[in-house]
Amino acid sequence: MSQVALELKDVKKTIGKKEIIKGLDLSINQGEVYGFIGPNGAGKTTTIRMIVGLMKLSGGDVKILGKSIQSDYKDAAKNIGAIVENPELYPFMTGWQNLMHYARMYQGVTKERIQEVVALVGLEKVINDKVGKYSLGMRQRLGVAQAILHKPAVLILDEPTNGLDPAGIREIRDYIRDLAVKDNVAVMISSHLLSEIELMCDRIGIIQQGELIKEHSVHDESEAAQEDLKVIVDVKDNEKTEVVLKELDLTVEKEAGKLVVELKRDDIPNVVKKLVEQGVEIYGVTPIKATLEDQFLELTGGNVIG
Structure with missing residues (x-):
């Protein structure tokens, strides 16, 4: 069983009289990619800044591989790699010089490791060009290289695909998945690109007003089976089908000439069986999967993500 790599226990942050983070609890296992999303002002960046030690906690604790950032910061922090907001880079130095400079902060980072990360x-x-000449996408890649240089157990990425073209986004996404699976790294990602979060992550947590309002597993079929979903029923005879579906106490809508019903995933086989028994000719039954964006907007009341 995977070890818990990152754990937040009753984490709180108060600024003045305002409670920004209200007792946050979450954990991420080794080898897991966790998406952390929320509307503007939800406390996402504040949480990330506390995890990496850029901001003090008002209460609770953060543990990295069981080491507390409160009581054992040095040992905890050496297992974290992070990009918070924008990569911190020296524009007058080359990409290689930036990585060499960063490598000196950690023991055991060899030139071979730097070359390996540059290739990744x-x-x-462009590694021997000055960073001041880099595009935003190149700077983002160099930031990721810097964050993983010392082989951290926990990688925190705030907007890792910012400024990248579609091909670059896909490369970074594939690399992050590989990093989690092959190197057993726990990755926490925040991003505006909800479709990318859905493709990249194993679990997703939504924060609003300083509280974790929902967590769900992206690939958990048992969880999906319990949720109501809309299903398009493509049949030869809509009128006859509608009668049968209403006899089953199902609400029927019409969209683009096809019938749409709401039911649980586990109930689909029984509905299909009933339609066949009643002589309905079925061309197809297609579940309409709610996207992460749909779920996010429903949970947060349509607030802008940030």
Whole structure:
């Protein structure tokens, strides 16, 4: 069983009289990619800044591989790699010089490791150019390289695909998945790109007004089976089908000439069986999966994500 790599226990942050984070509890296992999303002002960046030690906790604790950032910060922090908001880079130095400079802060980072990381993020051709000449996407890649240089157990990425083109986004996404699976790294990602979060992550947590309002597993079929979903029923005879569906106490809507019913995933086989028994000719039954964006807007009341 995977070890818990990052754990937040009753984490609180108060600024003045305002409670920004209200007793946050969450944990991320080794080898897991966790999406952390929320509306503007929800406390997402504040939480990330507390995890990496850029902001003090008002209460609770954060543990990295069981080490407390409150009582054992040095040992806890050496297992974290992070990009918070924007990568901190020196524009007058080359990409290679930036990585060499950063490598000196950690023991055991060899030139071979730097070369390996440069290849992983696809910067071989420009690594000897000054960072001031880099595009935003190149700077983002160099930031990821910097964050993983010392092989951290926990990687925190705030907007890791910012400024990247679609091909670059896909490369970073694939690399993050590989990093989690092959190197057993726990990755926590925040992003505006909800479709990317859905593709990249194993679990997703939504924070609003300083509280975790929902967590769900992206690939958990048993969880999905218990949720209501809309299903398009494509049949030869809509009128006859509608009668049968209403006899089953199902609400029927019409969209683009096809019938749409709301039911649980586990109930689909029984509904299909009933329609067949009644002589209905079925061309297809297609569940309409709610996207992460749909769920986010429903849970947060349509607040803008940030």
